Amino acid sequence: MEEDKNIRWGIIGCGAVTEVKSGPAYQNTEGFEVHAVMRRNKEKAADYAKRHGIAKFYTNADELIADKEIDAVYIATPPDSHKAYALKVAAAGKPCCIEKPMAPNYHDSLEIYEAFKAKNLPLFIAYYRRSLPRFLKVKQWLDDGAIGAIRQIRWSLSKQPSNTDLSGEYNWRTDAKIAPGGYFDDLASHGLDLFVYLLGDIEQANGITTNQMGLYTAKDAIVGEWKHKNGIMGSGSWNFGCSQREDIVEIYGSEGKIIFSVFDEAPIILINPNGEEKLEIEHPKHIQQFHVANIKDHLMGVKEHPSLGKSGLHASWVMDRILGNI
Known part of the structure; x- marks a missing residue:
């Protein structure tokens, strides 16, 4: 360009x-x-x-x-x-x-x-989470060895059914023809892609899915497990019919752990032998600001964008493996 x-x-x-x-x-x-x-x-x-x-x-x-x-x-x-x-x-x-x-x-x-x-x-x-300062700080902690050798990542995401879910009003996110995994496709995709960015590609993944509420055609409850190519183990549970919202990611290492949320603007927390560090890093008003700036840098030949077709394809593979589609 x-x-x-x-x-x-x-x-x-x-x-x-x-x-x-x-x-x-x-x-x-x-x-x-x-x-x-x-x-x-x-x-x-x-x-x-x-x-x-x-x-x-x-x-x-x-x-x-x-x-x-x-x-x-x-x-x-x-x-x-x-x-x-x-x-x-x-x-x-x-x-x-x-x-x-x-x-x-x-x-x-x-x-x-x-x-x-x-x-x-x-x-x-x-x-765009690959470009947000909050998650870049998490990546820095991991790359710097702040929790030692990384062993495992665990994510729990749950929420209450929305008014749209309960009323039966049409929502593409719960239409199995568009989003087979329901809200999993829309929401879990963000986290799974982010985990690949933080921890490396995934070589094995599988899951169990069901529709517990019967409110729509797509799945509403999913559990999954995976293994990164470097041996780090992962697990997740996503349920969209619970009484409370929860969004907690924990990365465990040989010398500590990191806690953060994929969607909630909660603090990122580092716990290791040096104590506990808690940081509040706000998102920009236009949350894709850094993602788009990185697109420009890529098109201008300044640096490679962190979210390209190849990584997006890998996220699709991981999701289909968890959903049992491949």
Whole structure:
């Protein structure tokens, strides 16, 4: 990419995730410009473009992808449409960022990955926790040997059913055709990808899944276990019908442990022979700010982005292994 001109982005799917979390991060990054957005509802697309000061809007993704004024595309739709849009972006020869999870299953993710690899095109996946200062501090502790040899990681995530779950109102996150694992696909994907970033690739994974509540078609209770290639063991439980919310990760080492949350803005805690260190590290207002800044650095050849197609593909493989799909 040339350094003397803005990289003009087009966003496919300008829904809630793009309002604060991601859209403004692209707009506020020097050298980036959100030049067009697409949404099938014309009024909502026009309203989004007007409110965010974006030059163009489309109701057809093909037109946005083909637009010669669009240099790169961010796909922010539900996962079931990721493959169809991503393959078209690859065919158009444009860099792309895809919201997580990469696709509803590993095989679709692999098809996306291969399409961009064949054309040597940059492909980013929006696992933005790899770029957040809070988790970079956890990684620093681990890399510095603050808890000695790393032995095991354990994650417990639970929450109450939402009003939407109880009312039966449609939600793609609980539709087995789009998210086979339900909220696991949307939420656990963040943590599992983060654990790979912190501890290395996973070589074995399996799990048990069920639907305990019967409120929707997707799974609502999952337990899983895995082994990283370096021998670190992992386990997780995800239940979306509990009385209380819990989000606790514990990494155990030969000389201490680290405690943090994947989603809650809780302190990160280091416990070792030197005592206990507790740090509060706030997230930015636009949580994808550092992720998007890293996209720019990658496109400019400054440094490699931490969340690329290859790592996103690996996260899809791990999730499918836990869900028993492969």
